[in-house]
Amino acid sequence: AQKITQTQPGMFVQEKEAVTLDCTYDTSDPSYGLFWYKQPSSGEMIFLIYQGSYDQQNATEGRYSLNFQKARKSANLVISASQLGDSAMYFCAMREDMTNDYKLSFGAGTTVTVRA
Amino acid sequence: DSGVTQTPKHLITATGQRVTLRCSPRSGDLSVYWYQQSLDQGLQFLIQYYNGEERAKGNILERFSAQQFPDLHSELNLSSLELGDSALYFCASGDSGSTTDTQYFGPGTRLTVL
Numbered sequence: 186a187q188k189i190t191q192t193q194p195g196m197f198v199q200e201k202e203a204v205t206l207d208c209t210y211d212t213s214d215p216s217y218g219l220f221w222y223k224q225p226s227s228g229e230m231i232f233l234i235y236q237g238s239y240d241q242q243n244a245t246e247g248r249y250s251l252n253f254q255k256a257r258k259s260a261n262l263v264i265s266a267s268q269l270g271d272s273a274m275y276f277c278a279m280r281e282d283m284t285n286d287y288k289l290s291f292g293a294g295t296t297v298t299v300r301a
Numbered sequence: 302d303s304g305v306t307q308t309p310k311h312l313i314t315a316t317g318q319r320v321t322l323r324c325s326p327r328s329g330d331l332s333v334y335w336y337q338q339s340l341d342q343g344l345q346f347l348i349q350y351y352n353g354e355e356r357a358k359g360n361i362l363e364r365f366s367a368q369q370f371p372d373l374h375s376e377l378n379l380s381s382l383e384l385g386d387s388a389l390y391f392c393a394s395g396d397s398g399s400t401t402d403t404q405y406f407g408p409g410t411r412l413t414v415l
Contacts, residue, residue, distance in 0.1 A: 229407075231406075232405060287349070291343060292343075294343070
């Protein structure tokens with residue numbers, strides 16, 4: 186079964202607008218971490234934001250925020266005030282702590298294209 | 302810059318050959334993870350080393366092997382290469398000592414098997 190589901194293969198957003206990228210996850214582990222990474226066309230994977238399963242507040246990092254809805258098992262990424270440099274592939278990933286190895290399971294990714 | 306280095310950046314080789322990919326983790330990180338990114342499989346975890354010891358194995362083929370050396374750098378060895386092994390191979394490092402344990406990725410090695 187897929188651990189991470191990203192249902193939006195591609196999205197277009199206007200510069201300066203906000204965009205929400207969907208991510209749902211599947212785990213029975215009570216302790217886990219959720220991550221978002223950005224992969225520009227150059228190929229590197231850039232860490233954006235982290236949310237722990239026991240965190241009471243939604244994580245924020247600059248223009249990135251994570252809308253964590255534990256009961257729904259969703260961890261959507263919100264990018265505010267989009268910039269042309271935000272055009273990239275975005276991956277949601279999960280680490281399940283019960284495994285004790287901290288490996289990440291990734292979704293298929295969402296391509297974001299920011300229009301001027 | 303994540304602080305994780307990988308060499309080479311690009312590698313072109315022929316079927317049946319063997320290659321070695323190298324990774325140096327961020328200073329202070331004890332864990333190294335290897336991932337493969339391909340068009341059909343997406344991002345897949347291959348193997349993890351922690352302080353020189355293998356800790357976890359994922360979807361790693363028997364033709365592939367890895368090790369982590371005393372200075373904590375790691376090498377991923379791919380042998381009897383097939384066309385389907387063409388992919389972007391990432392190394393990531395983390396400290397595995399905290400509940401956040403963010404994995405920071407290197408720039409990747411793009412392997413093309415002809």
